[in-house]
Each structure stands twice: as C-alpha cells, then as structure tokens.
Amino acid sequence: MANQSIVGTLKQLTETSSFEVRSKILFILIGILLGMFIISTIVLTVLLARAKTTKSADVNNDLCLNPYCIKAANYLVDSLDQSVEPCEDFYQFVCGTWIKNNRIPDDAGLQNTLRILDTKLNENIVDLLSATSMNEIDKLQSIINARILYSSCIDETEIDIGGIDPVLSLMNTKFGGWPILQGSSWNSSMFNLTNLLLKLRQYSYNIIFQIHSDIDEKNSSATNIKIGQGSLGLPQRQYYTNETNINIAYRQFMLNLAKALTNDTSMIDQDVKEIYEFEKNISKYYWTYDEQHSRHDETIRTTISNLSRTLNTSFNFTAYVHHAYLFGNVILKDMDPVAISELDFLIQTSSIINKTSPRILQNYFIWRFMMDQAEYMPRYIRKIKEQFNKIFYGTHVEQARRIKCGAYVNDNMGFVVSKLYIKKYFDQNARNESLKMIENILNSFINIINQSLWMDNISKVKAIEKAKTIGKQIGYPDYLGSNNNTKLENDYAAYVFNSSYIHNIFKILQIKAIENFRFLRKPVERKVWGNLPPTVINAFYEPSQNQITFPAGIFQMPFFDKDAPKYLNYGGIGMIIGHEITHGFDDTGCEFDKDGNRIPWWSDQTIEKFNDHKQCFIEQYSNFTLSQIHMNINGNQTQGEDIADNGGIKAAFYAYQNWAKTNVNMDKKLPGLTKYSPEQLFFINFAQTWCIKMTDSYALHQIFNSVHSPVQFRVIGPTSNFDEFDRNTGLVNGSFNTDRRWIVTENRLFIRSTFSLNDTSVKVNIQYNCSVSDYCDLEFLREILSSNWSTIQVQPIREKLVSRLYNPNNTDPIECLSNNNNSCLQNESLCLVKYYYWENDKDVVVFGACQNINNSPIVQWSQLYEPYGIGKSLTESGLYYCNTPTCGYNTSAIETFQMLSSEYILPVNLSVINATTSPSPTRTFPSTITSTSTLTESALTTTSNDAPCLL
Ligand SMILES: [Zn+2]
Structure with a gap:
C-alpha cells in the first residue's frame, strides 16, 4: 500500500x-x-x-x-x-x-513554499555530502559510499568522457540491442520476451507489467507478491487519447535520441511510429488513478500454484515471477500469496503483445529503458531529454548539477544522508x-x-x-x-561504488530490485519507520x-x-x-x-x-x-x-x-x-x-x-x-453565506412535514443542528423561517405534487428502482415515489421503489434551497408513500400517479415556506413545508456539530 x-x-x-x-x-x-x-x-x-x-x-x-x-x-x-x-x-x-x-x-515548472524548502534541503544535503571533515561519523562506510556516489555524479567531465558506450554496451550485451539503431540488420530470431522482461526487472524496471513484494493488504503482518499494471512512457492514459504537443514531443524525444546514437537512420521514422502506436494501443486499457482507487475490490487473491489458472494470459506470468525472484535468491513456494490487480489490463495487454512483432516489442521495451537512462548520460544526450521536459513540465534549463546529485543520493541512500542531516539541522525540540x-x-x-x-x-x-x-x-x-550504527551499516553494506557514475547507477538499480524481492521473506515489523527517509519535505499516513x-x-x-x-x-x-x-x-x-x-x-x-x-x-x-x-x-x-x-x-x-x-x-x-x-x-x-x-x-x-x-x-x-x-x-458577519458555500457545515436546519392521507392536520418536525453558539437559538430560527414566509406561493399540495410527479406530456414510465418493468412484485406495493427538481437547469429526477409497508399512506412535500455550487439553487422534492390496494401488485408508477391525480383529496390547506435545512448530510437543502397552523416549536431540537463531508 x-x-x-x-x-x-x-x-x-x-x-x-x-x-x-x-x-x-x-x-x-x-x-x-x-x-x-x-x-x-x-x-x-x-x-x-x-x-x-x-x-x-x-x-x-x-x-x-x-x-x-x-x-x-x-x-x-x-x-x-x-x-x-x-x-x-x-x-x-x-x-x-x-x-x-x-x-x-x-x-522548474513551479515555484511554491515546498519547492523553496526542497531546494534549501538539497543545498544542505550537498553541503553534507561534499564535506571533508573526518569525525567518527564520517568514517562510517555507508557515509563514505554516499560521498563517493555524490562525487561520481557531480563529475560531469568524467561523465562526458565516459560517453554513451557503457549504456550501449549493457543494452547490447544484456538486453539484446535496440533495433531502431541497427536498421534492418537487427536479428529477431534471438528475441525472447520473458528473458527481456526478466533482465529489465533485474534493473528495477516494471514496464507495462509490475511485479513486486509488498505488505499484504488483508493481513498487515504478512507480505505478498503483487502483480498488476506497470508503467507507460507518459504517466497516464489521457496523454494518448488525442494528438497533443506532449505526445508529439514524446515521439520527437524518441526520434532525437535514436538519431544521436546511430548513423543508420534508415528505419527510425517507421520504428518511432510503431513504438508509439503499440504503446497507445496498450494505454487504452491502462487504469487511471481513480479507477485504481474505485476498483480496488477487483483485486484477486491467489497463490503461486494457482497463478497460471487465475491469470489465464498468453504471457506466462508464472515463469516470469519465479525467475525474477531468483535474482534475489528467493525461491517461491506453491502457497506464496499473490494479489492480482488490473486483471483486464493484464489480459488485454498480453493479447496485444502476442500479436505484436518482436521488432516492435524489442524497440519499445528498450526505448523505455533508454528514455530513463538519458538523464545519466553525457550532456549532449541530456539536452535531448531537456527539450522534452520543456514541453512536459515547462522547464527551460537543467537543474544545477550539485542539487540534482544531492537529490539523487538522498533518493537512493536517504537514511545515510539523514544520519548526517539530523545531527546538523534537526531541532530536537x-x-x-x-x-x-x-x-x-x-x-x-x-x-x-x-x-x-x-x-x-x-x-x-x-x-x-x-x-x-x-x-x-x-x-x-x-x-x-x-x-550504534550497525543497522545503518548493514542496510547499506551492498552500496559500494566507484568513480563511474553510470556504473553506480546500474548497481543501485540492481540493489533496489534485490531488496524488493527479498522483502517477501522479511518479517514485517510493525510500528517502525517506513521506507521514506527523514530528509524529505513531506508527511505520510501508511x-x-x-x-x-x-x-x-x-x-x-x-x-x-x-x-x-x-x-x-x-x-x-x-x-x-x-x-x-x-x-x-x-x-x-x-x-x-x-x-x-x-x-x-x-x-x-x-x-x-x-x-x-x-x-x-x-x-x-x-x-x-x-x-x-x-x-x-x-x-x-x-x-x-x-x-x-x-x-x-x-x-x-x-x-x-x-x-x-x-x-x-x-x-x-x-x-x-x-x-x-x-x-x-x-x-x-x-x-x-x-x-x-x-x-x-x-x-x-x-x-x-x-x-x-x-x-x-x-x-x-x-x-x-x-x-x-x-x-x-469575519467573512459573513453572522449569517450563512449560502451563495459562496457548497456545504453549510455545522449549522443546519431540517424541517420536514409528514402527514398521512387521512390526516386533517400536519405535523412539523424541526431539527436544528449547530455548533456555533450565537446561531443556536430559537430567535435565529424564527428569523430564518419568517423572512421568506410570504414570498413562496401557496399551492394546494395535491396539484403541485401531481404536476411534478406525473407530467401528462411525459409518456415515459417513471423509473422504478426495484424492477426493470416498473411493476412491483406480488407481495410488494409501489409505496415510494420520489422526485427532485432543480430549478436552474430544469433537471428533474423521478424514481420509484417497491417495498411492502404496513403504515398508512403518507405524503411528504418540501421545497428546498440548495446553496451548493453554481447553477443549482432551488430544489423541490416530493415523496409519496402508499399501501392502498390500487397501488399494489402489478401497478406501474404511471398508473399509480393517475390514480393519485384523480383520487387524492387534499386534507388541509398548506403553505410552503422556505428555511434552511439539511435532510441529508451530503448537501445542505434549506427548505421546509408547514401548515398554516402554528409552527410546533416544541419539536425543535438542537444538536451539536455534524460536519457534512466526513469530519
Ligand atoms: Zn495526503
């Protein structure tokens, strides 16, 4: 999580x-x-x-x-x-x-307080990493290694001299080369997707498919393997839907990078087109953040032994996961738990991959590796990435090298940096x-x-x-x-570096991959500090x-x-x-x-x-x-x-x-x-x-x-x-500022009038919730109620209710929530019909529901002011409950309302007034209905603060 x-x-x-x-x-x-x-x-x-x-x-x-x-x-x-x-x-x-x-x-693409603090933090980190003091703390191996890593990063001359060969060499010998650089001479016969993804996973790449160890969501004292969608080149599906300056710049980045690395440009244009089309195709199935959020319950829980049965895809995830974990010396067992998310993405993507040529696949996966590596390469390559960043973030120049390097070391050896930082900068108070x-x-x-x-x-x-x-x-x-520095030294024992920045980069990528695979077998420690180091301007809930x-x-x-x-x-x-x-x-x-x-x-x-x-x-x-x-x-x-x-x-x-x-x-x-x-x-x-x-x-x-x-x-x-x-x-000087407010929170008035068809009087219930003492009195309530009393037209409730609930020009049946055919089951009555009407956009929602109720038929009527948002201010709502034989079995909503319009007799004259109420905690609906008889103040209750939106 x-x-x-x-x-x-x-x-x-x-x-x-x-x-x-x-x-x-x-x-x-x-x-x-x-x-x-x-x-x-x-x-x-x-x-x-x-x-x-x-x-x-x-x-x-x-x-x-x-x-x-x-x-x-x-x-x-x-x-x-x-x-x-x-x-x-x-x-x-x-x-x-x-x-x-x-x-x-x-x-940068922005300026704000957090960024200013972040820059200052990185400046401090740079000072700590470039210090040459030889106190006890400076002799720690982890600190020595962090400083070596920083020095390798800061040495731009050395990076330029090293050139592009180290990256190309890894790409060619380990990953099978990048076809786009080789024109038609690239040989597809050696292509093996699982092997390619395994090699990339060893360098922490989760391209398209993601596998990693995490805490089990259902059992927080255990770990499991998570399989789900990985990353795309552009972070979200939306970037691929239309042609924009961003995806144009993205393709240009690909094109320019390839051209900078080869003299054989014969197939570059075609390859770029195909790489992008492939990714665009896959992006259609990519879950957005809110889909991941709202569909998390679709996560499937299984075990390694059942993985291939659960994940019936053309790509063999079982073999992939088994081999990947071996890189961390972790031998998976049959009963190791697995959580699979974004299943439809995995299925659809596997199927697309199955139909895609090895050249496109090889081109795509290596592009994804190279687009990241560009950042660690010589200046003339970084410039190509900078052009893309200019469009993507709106930046104009690269960040100062030392700041960038300080941040890189902090990202990867954060607790070592923190050891130095807290001593010098953290106020123990x-x-x-x-x-x-x-x-x-x-x-x-x-x-x-x-x-x-x-x-x-x-x-x-x-x-x-x-x-x-x-x-x-x-x-x-x-x-x-x-x-006692044992834990720190042990945790970073593998972080041994030399003066070659790119060598160090590759090493860190592999260390991080191994750490994650081994996390599966580590006992979960509860109530301990998490993964993010103290040296960040942020805060977290886990x-x-x-x-x-x-x-x-x-x-x-x-x-x-x-x-x-x-x-x-x-x-x-x-x-x-x-x-x-x-x-x-x-x-x-x-x-x-x-x-x-x-x-x-x-x-x-x-x-x-x-x-x-x-x-x-x-x-x-x-x-x-x-x-x-x-x-x-x-x-x-x-x-x-x-x-x-x-x-x-x-x-x-x-x-x-x-x-x-x-x-x-x-x-x-x-x-x-x-x-x-x-x-x-x-x-x-x-x-x-x-x-x-x-x-x-x-x-x-x-x-x-x-x-x-x-x-x-x-x-x-x-x-x-x-x-x-x-x-x-002092924004509202003691009154509700309803036109500006979405939600009136602590102070709310809810008045509802309910009566049965046989009643000759109307009962009024008033509930007034408040937390602000000077609003919490009857006088304030009366003021609100009386101010608009005379402005609302008095109408017989039958006429209004029927005209709203049943519009003769509308031949569509009223939607009944219980059944598709709008009729109720044998043991049910169409006992509840409700409608909402928003004045400003003339939006009417009418729905009915079937249930079996034994109480007397009831009618409710209210006129509501909704002070939320722009464009919707007045709402009327009506509610009709009945259990008379005519609204029983086999009666559609329309028939019921026809019955209602002809048979219903108004018991009393009502006047409609408005006030401020909140019938639902979701929104504030100021409104009420009352009879011409006196308001029954005895029903007034005041309760304390009820925040509407959660808390
Ligand atoms: Zn937050």
Whole structure:
C-alpha cells in the first residue's frame, strides 16, 4: 500500500544546467537575494518602527518580537495582498503579493513554499555530502559510499568522457540491442520476451507489467507478491487519447535520441511510429488513478500454484515471477500469496503483445529503458531529454548539477544522508513539541468523530479506537539518533561504488530490485519507520501500519518553529498533522482497520453515509476550474486528499482553540499584522504555505497526474466548507453565506412535514443542528423561517405534487428502482415515489421503489434551497408513500400517479415556506413545508456539530 502524503513528489520538476547558465542564474539569484534582503530590512525597520511608535507599551507587550516572529511577520506581509477582500478571494488575499513577486525558476515548472524548502534541503544535503571533515561519523562506510556516489555524479567531465558506450554496451550485451539503431540488420530470431522482461526487472524496471513484494493488504503482518499494471512512457492514459504537443514531443524525444546514437537512420521514422502506436494501443486499457482507487475490490487473491489458472494470459506470468525472484535468491513456494490487480489490463495487454512483432516489442521495451537512462548520460544526450521536459513540465534549463546529485543520493541512500542531516539541522525540540501537538489534534479529531451525526455508535467506537492506536513517527527513526550504527551499516553494506557514475547507477538499480524481492521473506515489523527517509519535505499516513510520519525535513518555517506563536504552528504543521490523521479515515483509510488490515469495520449504514459525504467532495472539487488552463479538477482522483485537507484543517483549528483556552494570552500577535486575530493568522499561515506559481505545462501535469488538488483549491475547498473559517475571518458577519458555500457545515436546519392521507392536520418536525453558539437559538430560527414566509406561493399540495410527479406530456414510465418493468412484485406495493427538481437547469429526477409497508399512506412535500455550487439553487422534492390496494401488485408508477391525480383529496390547506435545512448530510437543502397552523416549536431540537463531508 502506497503512502499517502501531504504533497506530491518534486522529483523531475527540474533539470540541470550548463555552467554558463548556472553562472547567470547565480548572478540573478544573488541579485534577488540582495533585493530581498534590502526589502526585508526595510519592511522590518518599518514594522519595528510602527510597533514602537504607534503602539502603547501595553500593546507592545502583546507583540511577539523574537527573531522568528519578525521573520514570520516579514514573510506574511510579503505575501498578503491586503487590497483584496478576504471574503471575496481568500487565496488571492493571502498569496496575491507573493504571486506578484515570485518567479518560476528556469529549472522548474513551479515555484511554491515546498519547492523553496526542497531546494534549501538539497543545498544542505550537498553541503553534507561534499564535506571533508573526518569525525567518527564520517568514517562510517555507508557515509563514505554516499560521498563517493555524490562525487561520481557531480563529475560531469568524467561523465562526458565516459560517453554513451557503457549504456550501449549493457543494452547490447544484456538486453539484446535496440533495433531502431541497427536498421534492418537487427536479428529477431534471438528475441525472447520473458528473458527481456526478466533482465529489465533485474534493473528495477516494471514496464507495462509490475511485479513486486509488498505488505499484504488483508493481513498487515504478512507480505505478498503483487502483480498488476506497470508503467507507460507518459504517466497516464489521457496523454494518448488525442494528438497533443506532449505526445508529439514524446515521439520527437524518441526520434532525437535514436538519431544521436546511430548513423543508420534508415528505419527510425517507421520504428518511432510503431513504438508509439503499440504503446497507445496498450494505454487504452491502462487504469487511471481513480479507477485504481474505485476498483480496488477487483483485486484477486491467489497463490503461486494457482497463478497460471487465475491469470489465464498468453504471457506466462508464472515463469516470469519465479525467475525474477531468483535474482534475489528467493525461491517461491506453491502457497506464496499473490494479489492480482488490473486483471483486464493484464489480459488485454498480453493479447496485444502476442500479436505484436518482436521488432516492435524489442524497440519499445528498450526505448523505455533508454528514455530513463538519458538523464545519466553525457550532456549532449541530456539536452535531448531537456527539450522534452520543456514541453512536459515547462522547464527551460537543467537543474544545477550539485542539487540534482544531492537529490539523487538522498533518493537512493536517504537514511545515510539523514544520519548526517539530523545531527546538523534537526531541532530536537521539534520532537517533543510536535508530539504534544499530535496529541491535541488527535483529541480534537476524536471529538469530531464523537459529535458526528452520520456515524452510528458502534462505528464511532471503532473509529475512536483506530484514532487512538495510530502510530507516530516524528523526525527520524530512533536508530539514526543512536551511536550504534550497525543497522545503518548493514542496510547499506551492498552500496559500494566507484568513480563511474553510470556504473553506480546500474548497481543501485540492481540493489533496489534485490531488496524488493527479498522483502517477501522479511518479517514485517510493525510500528517502525517506513521506507521514506527523514530528509524529505513531506508527511505520510501508511494505512497498513495505521501510522503517521513527519520527517525531519518538514519541521521548519513556515510549518514549524519552536519559537513560533502556536497559531502559526497549528496552521502550518498542525494542519498537516490533521491531514495525515484524517487519511486514516478517508476513502482508502476507512477501509483499513486499526491493525492495518483492509477488511470492513464500519456498519453498512455508516459506510453508506460515508459514501454520500465522499460524493459531496467529488462533486464540489470537480466543479473547481483551474483558470490558468481552463480545466476542471478530477474530483474522483483527488477525493482522498481533499477529504484529508478538510478533516485536517478542522482538527488542527479546534486543537488550537483548545490550546488557547488553557493558555490564555500566551500567543502574541505579529508586528505589522496586529489587526488579525490569532485565529485569522492560523488560517492565513495555513493558506500561505500553499501559495504557488506554475507553468501551464506543470498545471496540466498536475491535473492529470496528481492525487492532490491544485493548491489554490487546497485553500479554497477546506475553508469554504468550514464555518469556523467564516466566523473567524469575519467573512459573513453572522449569517450563512449560502451563495459562496457548497456545504453549510455545522449549522443546519431540517424541517420536514409528514402527514398521512387521512390526516386533517400536519405535523412539523424541526431539527436544528449547530455548533456555533450565537446561531443556536430559537430567535435565529424564527428569523430564518419568517423572512421568506410570504414570498413562496401557496399551492394546494395535491396539484403541485401531481404536476411534478406525473407530467401528462411525459409518456415515459417513471423509473422504478426495484424492477426493470416498473411493476412491483406480488407481495410488494409501489409505496415510494420520489422526485427532485432543480430549478436552474430544469433537471428533474423521478424514481420509484417497491417495498411492502404496513403504515398508512403518507405524503411528504418540501421545497428546498440548495446553496451548493453554481447553477443549482432551488430544489423541490416530493415523496409519496402508499399501501392502498390500487397501488399494489402489478401497478406501474404511471398508473399509480393517475390514480393519485384523480383520487387524492387534499386534507388541509398548506403553505410552503422556505428555511434552511439539511435532510441529508451530503448537501445542505434549506427548505421546509408547514401548515398554516402554528409552527410546533416544541419539536425543535438542537444538536451539536455534524460536519457534512466526513469530519
Ligand atoms: Zn495526503
């Protein structure tokens, strides 16, 4: 099970540069830094002067003037655009000036806080790897080897001298050559697909087909073999559907690379065409992220002995898996468990492969190897890849070589790098401090669960148990902090390198392959640090371990500082802690129990309601348009992260409020930002961490490939779903701001009028849920109810119900959910018919269902306002239940409504009013129906916070 992280990877966003360009960048950088220094100094002086001259001594006591607060005030003042109304556009308000003053570096597709931190982290890593000190720690073999690896990478002259021969030699001797370079002289008689894939798998390549060892999802204390779809050259199916500048650039990359490596160009054009067509064909069956997400239950569990029977494909997976694992000295047994996913992809692809010529297959698989290797080859080859990256990410130059090399060593020997890093850069205070924060945030999260109205009690108890057993990893694994280096040295014993960078690259690829095969036979250690090193700017939740991890790298400004006011820490790392905790309960996390096993642990009812909440997020986020490229977010793809963002901000905010209650006046304000309350600064700092500027190419890349929403929506989404945000930012001045809101969360009114056909009076039930005390009174309720009372037309319910439920011009039968032919079974009545009508787009949904009910016939009528989204505001809905003989067996929906229109007699006169209600936790439907008789206030109940979308 893959980690769920707070951010996507920053890898590949940047490329290296030539020395000349680097010098120029350095010059520009110095200029920018100098400029920033001057501006900061001026801002600081002004701030301090303002603090000194315009505030009384009392007020000064309320200011935080420690060095961190001064820095924080600076970066926030530099970011805010205070000419923007926060209630109009909170993201622009927080990030407007930042966006204006920041530029996207030439070697990247974006600029944001995380990237700035990532660059700084890599700079630090470079310093650590190039240090020449000879302390005890520097004598560790693993550290010596990491430094050798770094030196081999940084030596561009040596790489250029080494030329292309090492790569071509491996390709020719091990993999059978690349036909595209050999024209018609390539000999297909030696071609053997299984052998080719085995050789590539030994170098960690999972092209098209993926096999690897992982933790068993159903049994988190065991491992299994996973077989499923591998990778394509372009990351997603969408890239292949239409002709775009990206797939044109992709083919050009192939063409240019081949031309750079051979003089025989006779078949290059034809080969490129065929390679691409083959991949395009396969891509049609490739599962997207959201398909992998939503269809995970199609995973098939079997054993090695049953593999060929289960996977009845023309490609022999059984032989492939057996031989591959031998490379790691692992002999597979009959009963070794296997989990097969994306079965239809494996079947369809095997069949396509079966019909494809050896030349195309050989060309394709070697292309995939070569497109990666280009990055490690001499400069003139890397330039070819750079041209592709220019189109794909919008970058202009390669990343600085040393940064690239530092990042490479960190990616592959992360814990060795971390051993050096934590000693020099990690503030030990962060561990204790963040542990306290985690406890507080977990408590507020548990509170949210407790108060939720959508979970039943049994599910709540289990959810709380799961929350309480979440494992916590902070900073780094303990062994890295100790003086005993045995584990580190053992783990990296095979990582022995020489001065040839390409040799080292090939060696690492093989080591990683062997490590993964051997993982199958390793006992699973629970509650230990996972695979990702402390030296990343990220955070994780691991479902199979039920564990959250906050690596050392993220404990820095603007996320955390020991001297920061708590509102900054809670809006920074606090929100991230809340986000990771919520992952335990997102659409994937909620399927794993407290022990990390993917088995159902919620009641069906709670699961159903959860799915309603989930759908709510999907619809909300799918309506967000990234205006830069006029594309909407794929809410199905981002739902898990969106849920985590929404839960995270709430848990962190409530935790901060609780902290502030017991630490009255401890948090001082920031100079220059005194007009903002601590709560407002919580939200401002949260939003500031997401300020971004990106190229159009990167924006497209983000929409296609990221499970995270583009960051502006990571601000807009969670804040627009959170009442406390409105209250604390003064956005709505005490009233529902329904036109801006998708979901009215904590405060909701649900009024439903239900009566039977024989009733002469109408009973009104009112439920009003709220968490915000000043909304929670009868007066507010009356205000809402009375304001629109007179504006709604009074109509006899029969007329309206019948006209909506049965439209004489519509001869189509009403869809009956129970049966295809719209008639009920012998022992059933057509007892429920329901319709929805959305005023703005005239969308009408009518459906019926058959059940056997014994109660009196019932009619419900309501008129609803839906304050979500744009374009749908008024909804009417009607419900009809009956069990009279005429709506019984063999009666179609149409007949029932004909009967209804002729026989139904209105029991009382009704007036329809509107108000604010929430009949379903998914959306907020403000509305009601009541009789002309007095509202029965006795039925009013107030309950506490029920967050609509999960938590
Ligand atoms: Zn996440």
